[in-house]
Amino acid sequence: MPAYTAPIRDMQFLLHEVLNIATAGVPGYDELEPDFTGAVLEAAGKVASEVLAPLNRSGDAEGCRLENGIVRTPKGFKAAFAAMKEGGWTALDSDPEFGGQGMPYLMGTAVGEIFVSANMAFNMYQGLTHGAVSAIEAHGSPEQKATYLPPMIACDWTGTMNLTEPHCGTDLGLMRTRAEPQPDGSYRITGEKIFISAGEHDLAENIIHLVLAKAPGGGEGTRGVSLFIVPKFLVNPDGSLGPRNAVSAGKIEHKMGIHGNATCVMNYDGATGYLLGDLHKGMRAMFTMMNEARLGVGLQGYAVAEAAYQNAVIYAKDRLQGRAVTGAANPTGPADPLIVHPDIRRTLMDQKSFVEGARAFTFWGASLIDRSRRQGDAGAEALISLLTPVLKGFLTDKGFETAVSAQQVWGGHGYIEDNGMAQFVRDARIAMIYEGANGVQALDLVGRKLAADGGKPVMAFFDLVKSFVKEHEADAGLKAEFLGPLKAASKDLQAAAMIFLEKAATDPNGALSGASDFLHMFGHTCLGLMWAQMAVAAQTALTEGRGDPAFLNAKIVTGRHYMARHLPATALHLARIQAGGDTVMALAPEAF
Amino acid sequence: MDEPIIEALEPPKPAPTGLNIVVCIKQVPDSAQIRVHPVTNTIMRQGVPTIINPYDLFALEEALRLRDEYGGQVTVLSMGPPMAEDALRRALGLGADKAVLITDRRFAGSDTLATSFALTAALTTLAEERPIDIVFTGKQTIDGDTAQVGPGIARRMGLNQLTYVSAIDSLDLAAQGIVVRRRSEGGVQVLRSKLPCLITMLEDTNTIRRGTVQDLLRAARADVTVWSAEQAGVEDPMKCGLRGSPTVVKRVFAPSPRAEKAEMVTVEGKTPAQIGDALIDLLFARDPKLEAVVTAAAR
Numbered sequence: 001m002p003a004y005t006a007p008i009r010d011m012q013f014l015l016h017e018v019l020n021i022a023t024a025g026v027p028g029y030d031e032l033e034p035d036f037t038g039a040v041l042e043a044a045g046k047v048a049s050e051v052l053a054p055l056n057r058s059g060d061a062e063g064c065r066l067e068n069g070i071v072r073t074p075k076g077f078k079a080a081f082a083a084m085k086e087g088g089w090t091a092l093d094s095d096p097e098f099g100g101q102g103m104p105y106l107m108g109t110a111v112g113e114i115f116v117s118a119n120m121a122f123n124m125y126q127g128l129t130h131g132a133v134s135a136i137e138a139h140g141s142p143e144q145k146a147t148y149l150p151p152m153i154a155c156d157w158t159g160t161m162n163l164t165e166p167h168c169g170t171d172l173g174l175m176r177t178r179a180e181p182q183p184d185g186s187y188r189i190t191g192e193k194i195f196i197s198a199g200e201h202d203l204a205e206n207i208i209h210l211v212l213a214k215a216p217g218g219g220e221g222t223r224g225v226s227l228f229i230v231p232k233f234l235v236n237p238d239g240s241l242g243p244r245n246a247v248s249a250g251k252i253e254h255k256m257g258i259h260g261n262a263t264c265v266m267n268y269d270g271a272t273g274y275l276l277g278d279l280h281k282g283m284r285a286m287f288t289m290m291n292e293a294r295l296g297v298g299l300q301g302y303a304v305a306e307a308a309y310q311n312a313v314i315y316a317k318d319r320l321q322g323r324a325v326t327g328a329a330n331p332t333g334p335a336d337p338l339i340v341h342p343d344i345r346r347t348l349m350d351q352k353s354f355v356e357g358a359r360a361f362t363f364w365g366a367s368l369i370d371r372s373r374r375q376g377d378a379g380a381e382a383l384i385s386l387l388t389p390v391l392k393g394f395l396t397d398k399g400f401e402t403a404v405s406a407q408q409v410w411g412g413h414g415y416i417e418d419n420g421m422a423q424f425v426r427d428a429r430i431a432m433i434y435e436g437a438n439g440v441q442a443l444d445l446v447g448r449k450l451a452a453d454g455g456k457p458v459m460a461f462f463d464l465v466k467s468f469v470k471e472h473e474a475d476a477g478l479k480a481e482f483l484g485p486l487k488a489a490s491k492d493l494q495a496a497a498m499i500f501l502e503k504a505a506t507d508p509n510g511a512l513s514g515a516s517d518f519l520h521m522f523g524h525t526c527l528g529l530m531w532a533q534m535a536v537a538a539q540t541a542l543t544e545g546r547g548d549p550a551f552l553n554a555k556i557v558t559g560r561h562y563m564a565r566h567l568p569a570t571a572l573h574l575a576r577i578q579a580g581g582d583t584v585m586a587l588a589p590e591a592f
Numbered sequence: 593m594d595e596p597i598i599e600a601l602e603p604p605k606p607a608p609t610g611l612n613i614v615v616c617i618k619q620v621p622d623s624a625q626i627r628v629h630p631v632t633n634t635i636m637r638q639g640v641p642t643i644i645n646p647y648d649l650f651a652l653e654e655a656l657r658l659r660d661e662y663g664g665q666v667t668v669l670s671m672g673p674p675m676a677e678d679a680l681r682r683a684l685g686l687g688a689d690k691a692v693l694i695t696d697r698r699f700a701g702s703d704t705l706a707t708s709f710a711l712t713a714a715l716t717t718l719a720e721e722r723p724i725d726i727v728f729t730g731k732q733t734i735d736g737d738t739a740q741v742g743p744g745i746a747r748r749m750g751l752n753q754l755t756y757v758s759a760i761d762s763l764d765l766a767a768q769g770i771v772v773r774r775r776s777e778g779g780v781q782v783l784r785s786k787l788p789c790l791i792t793m794l795e796d797t798n799t800i801r802r803g804t805v806q807d808l809l810r811a812a813r814a815d816v817t818v819w820s821a822e823q824a825g826v827e828d829p830m831k832c833g834l835r836g837s838p839t840v841v842k843r844v845f846a847p848s849p850r851a852e853k854a855e856m857v858t859v860e861g862k863t864p865a866q867i868g869d870a871l872i873d874l875l876f877a878r879d880p881k882l883e884a885v886v887t888a889a890a891r
Contacts, residue, residue: 039682039808039812043802043805086804088805101805
């Protein structure tokens with residue numbers, strides 16, 4: 001069975017050496033001293049290793065079952081969910097007014113990675129609840145907050161997001177689910193929603209569905225869409241559970257991965273719903289949830305890759321095959337371990353440099369969310385809004401690639417389900433698809449985010465890179481190995497951005513043909529920036545005698561690997577963007 | 593009209609209920625990460641993280657379990673340098689209610705005698721606030737390995753000492769009695785004792801809880817009480833630290849490997865008894881003096 005150990009040292013390095021949270025000036029960060037964050041991460045790591053990881057394989061093999069309208073989660077999930085609740089892990093960064101612990105989003109993100117790595121499917125039950133809680137926090141009336149937030153933050157009740165219908169996913173304007181106003185102010189919701197994660201299960205007393213539906217008078221397309229709270233059991237004024245609402249799971253899907261999470265077809269047969277936020281402004285309300293959810297999905301991409309990577313390393317050190325080209329490394333044994341072979345090393349370094357860079361990128365993104373929420377920092381908000389599709393798209397594309405690469409280290413044994421490597425690949429795959437497929441993320445990036453506010457956010461990003469390079473240019477070693485490649489990548493990215501801004505109006509097909517390339521080169525540049533920052537932090541810690549030199553030196557070498565072998569990809573992506581859309585769009589549909 | 597009596601308006605403080613438990617813990621270097629200097633043979637402590645002595649965690653868990661079942665409070669007490677506060681905060685994060693650190697330059701260099709003296713002073717001071725029902729310690733520490741501090745405290749405080757306890761069978765708060773299992777050579781003793789008592793817990797007798805986010809936050813925000821020797825109630829500082837420690841470390845060394853090689857001998861036999869006899873015959877044949885000594889001792 002695959003093993004998992006929380007990468008606490010790497011997380012501590014990011015929090016205290018790279019992000020320097022103690023001096024960041026963000027309200028709430030002052031409490032996050034190294035001993036405290038270490039204790040929290042260690043405790044979360046214990047839950048992950050002892051409770052969640054052991055259920056990952058079994059949960060995948062057993063899956064969920066729908067019996068007489070009730071979904072049974074895999075064996076052990078109920079007890080594990082109870083342990084998560086009892087430990088207070090479901091409420092880490094929620095509002096203390098409603099029973100949360102009030103920790104910064106950054107801490108929730110670090111702990112979230114640990115739980116997702118250990119068991120992605122299991123963690124989705126609380127992950128989706130967290131998203132629904134955020135939407136109610138942002139758009140709910142005081143009564144709605146008082147009714148729903150405390151039990152949802154405690155995870156006595158869980159939450160869902162209901163967008164997709166059989167005939168529409170990305171294009172929600174085609175939605176058919178209807179909301180009929182009732183004299184008492186509630187609505188009757190009728191329609192069918194599909195792909196609803198955690199739509200029905202046996203882990204919670206109640207399930208609070210957030211449902212997009214069309215109420216009369218809103219016009220066509222997404223403008224007519226409103227968001228509704230539809231509880232599985234109606235809630236009495238005193239907070240106790242009332243009668244069962246007319247919502248049920250018609251079916252659960254048989255999927256490629258995340259078998260431990262119930263993906264349901266939800267039938268709303270005149271169910272009672274309550275308007276959340278403003279009438280006909282449902283898309284806006286839903287996007288509150290979506291931005292956070294997209295960062296969470298980007299996190300899933302590299303968190304599963306981290307678990308896969310850890311097991312690739314274990315196997316590469318253990319499995320004896322062949323001899324090192326430079327002479328036997330294990331002369332007393334029958335052969336050398338896989339890890340001596342350069343091609344195995346290369347894949348391990350690729351995996352390591354991606355995962356650690358992705359973690360830095362995600363933590364930075366989470367810190368921007370904290371700056372935006374806790375300080376009202378508009379610049380941080382604009383930047384995270386720009387980076388959200390990059391975090392989601394790049395980290396899940398590369399996360400999947402990394403999981404495949406880790407599986408490859410296991411050779412034929414990686415293809416055998418019992419060994420667990422195949423599950424990482426299957427689980428990681430969904431992250432590229434849901435919460436807006438990665439192609440849609442690329443469209444969001446070039447079509448909406450790039451030109452937002454006259455291009456100010458993207459200019460702010462370029463300025464950030466520029467000033468970082470300038471600040472550290474005096475260091476010759478750093479300049480050659482980190483700052484030079486970063487500058488080159490940033491230059492490529494700027495050149496590509498100019499092409500989009502020029503072509504958007506005159507050649508939209510040409511521009512959009514390069515959208516995914518732009519997202520990827522943006523992702524590489526962000527990871528390049530992260531690695532340059534980590535190299536500076538590691539070098540500083542080494543000079544000042546803090547931390548474990550072996551860890552810090554490995555950090556610098558891993559960064560050099562990324563800069564030398566991955567960052568140059570920006571040139572390829574730029575070439576593709578420059579090539580335009582001629583070949584992409586030339587053939588008639590009949591030619592395919 | 594009678595003057596109202598001010599005191600009567602204030603509700604009387606409710607008498608504390610449940611158990612008052614103190615767990616003595618020690619911050620130690622994580623021995624799993626210690627390296628020994630190849631030349632000087634001294635322990636290289638630099639950069640080695642510190643942990644709560646692992647044996648103490650079994651004591652802490654047992655104390656927390658009793659508190660959860662019978663109510664009351666668990667105080668963790670440690671003697672050490674100011675940085676030992678980290679260990680106490682960790683214990684708070686695992687669920688302890690209060691933490692007290694006694695730290696003073698005069699405690700430096702304490703052996704087990706001096707340590708038990710200083711801890712006893714602090715325990716006595718704590719008991720003035722509220723009588724202590726149980727003092728817990730781990731079986732021993734991983735750095736000193738003496739297993740003497742717990743018994744030392746018991747002796748000084750006049751508590752019944754229950755060492756090497758593997759399980760607590762029952763506890764009767766009203767009757768102030770406790771029944772424990774104590775592992776001894778060749779068996780298990782079931783011991784009944786009156787409270788208050790001192791218990792040293794054996795390893796692997798329970799699993800330390802994982803700690804909740806609530807407790808971790810409380811620990812981060814809590815004040816650890818820090819006492820100097822005077823505040824802890826130490827009356828005679830001469831009994832503390834190096835001056836109060838008769839133990840002297842003369843030399844620390846790594847034993848050098850023996851010059852002669854071990855030899856493996858083989859004997860034949862069908863039953864274990866036959867093999868044993870054959871082996872003894874072989875040994876006696878090689879060393880007749882040994883035979884004489886053993887036979888004489890057997891008589």
